[in-house]
Amino acid sequence: MCLAIPGKVLHKEDRGGALIGRVDFGGITREVQLDFVPEVEVGEYVIVHVGFALSRLDPEEAARTLELLKEMGALEESEVRSTESEVPGSKLES
Numbered sequence: 001m002c003l004a005i006p007g008k009v010l011h012k013e014d015r016g017g018a019l020i021g022r023v024d025f026g027g028i029t030r031e032v033q034l035d036f037v038p039e040v041e042v043g044e045y046v047i048v049h050v051g052f053a054l055s056r057l058d059p060e061e062a063a064r065t066l067e068l069l070k071e072m073g074a075l076e077e078s079e080v081r082s083t084e085s086e087v088p089g090s091k092l093e094s
Contacts, residue, residue, distance in 0.1 A: 004049040005069065006062035007032070009042050023048060026066045 007023035012034055014020075019034040023046065032046070037053045040046055045062035046053035057065075 004047045004054060006045050006057050006065045007048050007053075008045050008062070009034070009040055009053075012040070012042060021046075021053065023053070026070060 005025055007025040007030075010022045010024055010029065012019060012021040019038055021032050021034045021040070022029055023032045025048075030051075032048050033052045034040055034046070035052075037046055037056055040053065040056055045057040045059055047055050047057050
């Protein structure tokens with residue numbers, strides 16, 4: 001099953017022509033490619049699928065979604081890690 005997860009952008013930088021951000025997914029932090037949402041600012045929320053931020057999301061919706069994912073047990077280190085492994089050059093951080 002494919003799942004897009006909301007996360008808060010903590011940092012963003014241009015890395016060799018690619019816009020990369022550090023994003024927090026309810027306590028789990030990963031690097032994400034931000035090229036599809038170059039207008040996103042630090043502190044905003046994005047929807048992430050397989051390591052790519054697809055769109056911005058308002059904070060209230062992000063909080064509701066993260067809470068539901070936690071209740072379902074879907075927001076675990078192993079779930080986020082498996083999607084990040086598909087992003088070339090991503091660094092896994094905890």
